[in-house]
Amino acid sequence: xxxxxxxxxxxxxxxxxxxxxxxxxxxxxxxxxxxxxxxxxxxxxxxxxxxxxxxxxxxxxxxxxxxxxxxxxxxxxxxxxxxxxxxxxxxxxxxxxxxxxxxxxxxxxxxxxxxxxxxxxxxxxxxxxxxxxxxxxxxxxxxxxxxxxxxxxxxxxxxxxxxxxxxxxxxxxxxxxxxxxxxxxxxxxxxxxxxxxxxxxxxxxxxxxxxxxxxxxxxxxxxxxxxxxxxxxxxxxxx
Ligand code: URA
Numbered sequence: 001x002x003x004x005x006x007x008x009x010x011x012x013x014x015x016x017x018x019x020x021x022x023x024x025x026x027x028x029x030x031x032x033x034x035x036x037x038x039x040x041x042x043x044x045x046x047x048x049x050x051x052x053x054x055x056x057x058x059x060x061x062x063x064x065x066x067x068x069x070x071x072x073x074x075x076x077x078x079x080x081x082x083x084x085x086x087x088x089x090x091x092x093x094x095x096x097x098x099x100x101x102x103x104x105x106x107x108x109x110x111x112x113x114x115x116x117x118x119x120x121x122x123x124x125x126x127x128x129x130x131x132x133x134x135x136x137x138x139x140x141x142x143x144x145x146x147x148x149x150x151x152x153x154x155x156x157x158x159x160x161x162x163x164x165x166x167x168x169x170x171x172x173x174x175x176x177x178x179x180x181x182x183x184x185x186x187x188x189x190x191x192x193x194x195x196x197x198x199x200x201x202x203x204x205x206x207x208x209x210x211x212x213x214x215x216x217x218x219x220x221x222x223x224x225x226x227x228x229x230x231x232x233x234x235x236x237x238x239x
């Protein structure tokens with residue numbers, strides 16, 4: 001047994017192009033069936049496990065949707081922005097729903113894994129300072145990285161304004177003196193950039209490559225989205 005919910009709400013939540021008023025009209029035109037029976041009213045309560053067919057299309061009910069976006073540079077992580085493209089503009093039609101938002105923010109010039117969802121509870125869990133979900137970044141620096149970065153970051157750095165950071169794991173690339181990886185367990189504003197700037201260096205490219213234990217799919221082209229299953233999102237939160 002699933003959850004009980006009004007038919008019009010259920011259909012409108014799963015089919016972004018159909019409003020509740022339109023669900024009512026479709027019912028009057030006998031275009032909606034529930035468990036094989038045509039229904040004429042849109043205000044009836046149905047079970048989310050029921051077989052609901054709207055104009056010949058079966059609804060696969062999902063309470064929430066989780067989307068991995070490979071965010072390109074120049075796109076903002078917000079729900080609305082004057083003239084800039086937002087991460088929501090990149091969500092393809094079939095994944096759109098009302099209430100979608102980016103869970104956490106990447107700067108406009110940061111690339112990589114942005115998680116988009118309509119699940120406020122998950123977002124809260126992921127972003128809560130107490131949860132410490134690790135976020136892994138690939139970084140290109142202006143000047144070569146130095147051995148001491150590892151221990152300084154592991155101790156918990158103090159960045160501008162006296163803000164204390166949690167211990168972070170730094171790993172310099174052995175092949176490229178400008179490339180490194182950094183794992184943070186919190187998300188302060190511009191944190192990666194501010195940490196390197198406190199060390200006298202600058203970030204020239206920043207890409208988030210993992211959230212928790214979930215890596216950005218290497219096959220996912222910049223600007224493209226991939227739907228993630230709920231069980232995989234649970235894994236993402238796993239320590
Ligand atoms: N740290 C930054 O400086 N920018 C980001 O977008 C993410 C982490």
